[in-house]
Amino acid sequence: MQRRHVAVALAALVLAAFASLFLGVSDLTPADLVDPDEAQARVLWTSRVPRLLAILLAGSAMAVAGLVMMHLTRNRFVSPQTAGTTEWVGLGIVVATLWFGGTSVLGKMSIGVLFALAGTAFFVWLLQRMVLTDVVVVPLVGILLGGVVSAATTFLAYRFDLLQSMDVWMNGDFSGVLAGRYELLWLVLAATVVAYLWADRFSVAGMGESFAINLGVPYTRVVMVGLAIASVVTAIVVVSVGSIPFLGLVVPNLVTLAMGDNLRRVLPVTALTGAAFVLACDVLARTIRYPYEVPVGMIGGVIGGVLFIWLLLRARKRAL
């Protein structure tokens, strides 16, 4: 039964993905695929296909990063966007631009990855030293931390007249995706595959330290590897296409709500759902003010926000 649902969802995603190729100002219809003229081929291969791939890669990887993070911190409300990871990447981008001549994507990405790793490690270090009674306190700490980091970033950007560029970097937007400028995103596919191979280990670590040790799983190492994967994915996605709010938080929560927490089973569905979520947001972003676009990050923020509130209300109802 569940297998059939997944198959139907997958088919829907493939169809929607195919249809999205024909959405845009330049004329391109499915019939043109048979015999495209030179202009049509160029639109297809330098813009439409790269954009679609970027959407699928970023959406699936961010959702999986959120899933892994929520599991390893044993808290449903912890994701790259509520642990401050995204904000650390922003700071990394500004630092790279200012002091490392980081105009190249690779330069920004390396510094972004370093900042994301350090920032997430700091968050976890903080958590281990705090006595926390409420699950909601953990993401609050992360959001506070993100706020402080983001303030520092804004200050720097303001002093060096980078505010506008920073806005463009951080806000999720696929309109700038062109062949030759998104290929580093393929790295997140590798990270997602690694996460899948380690899915059982993450499941065991999510059961807690003594369960993990009992089953012969090196707890600390598994947690570190998982959080590193989530941080690297976040950094690559934010540097490539910007941040899509709530993606890493809402999608894993919806999927695990329906399917339970066995990562090996849940992870592929989470990846699919994440890709579908971002594709839907992007299609909306492209059509809502056609022929103009609004940033996908904005659409994702609105839809994700509504879903998040629904999740919170539902969690409260279940607890009563």
Place this chain on the structure above:
Amino acid sequence: MIEIESVTKAYGGVRVLDDVSLTIPTGGITSLIGANGAGKSTLLSVAARLLPADSGRVRVDGMDVATTPGPVLARRLAVLRQENAMSVRLTVRELVAFGRFPHSGGRLTREDHRLVDEAMAWFELGPLADRHLDQLSGGQRQRAYVAMVMCQGTDHVLLDEPLNNLDMRHAVQMMRMLRGMADELGRTVVLVVHDVNVASCYSDRIVAMREGQLVAEGPTDELMTPELLRKVFDVEVEVHELAGRRIGVPWS
């Protein structure tokens, strides 16, 4: 066989375990008894490498638990702690199947599936197989955890207060199941138990602790005496023979 050699463990200057040496022979049920804070749970945790000892060492079948690779030891010794606050939503079957992780690394073979079914049948979890853990009562969940530990198929099974959360009927049922694991499956079962009479009725050997030190250890019959119980618990306990069992009565 579990050999504990002069193990010491301190928390903030307080010695919770003070030079404890003990050999737990292969087979049967051994119960650790003692008052709250006597160091039973700590000793169990150290023996199961959940806690590092400050000094001394523990060997399981000759393997030092501090240095033996995790997966190797996980096939010889399984442990369940008292507190199992788990937020992960797994079905009972998924949880029990994780007991096979040290053997199969997650890719369950047909033999693994058979062992999972067997463990669930043993603890009468069949009807609950597809329920999520958060939909179970405390007692059912406790049974599911112990089934997972049993499914691990280790020679040594260490359980901290396995009767927690269980009502009288389920407590008796659990002890019978553990007895069966020892008698029929030849497992070496080590328990932390706070009810002396449970220890007396179901275990072959008793290890008595007080203030981090070993007071006595030996066959249950030899240890169930008013003198020893007074020494261990600091309270007068009469010991009566009832239907061939020694029952301690502290309410005199």
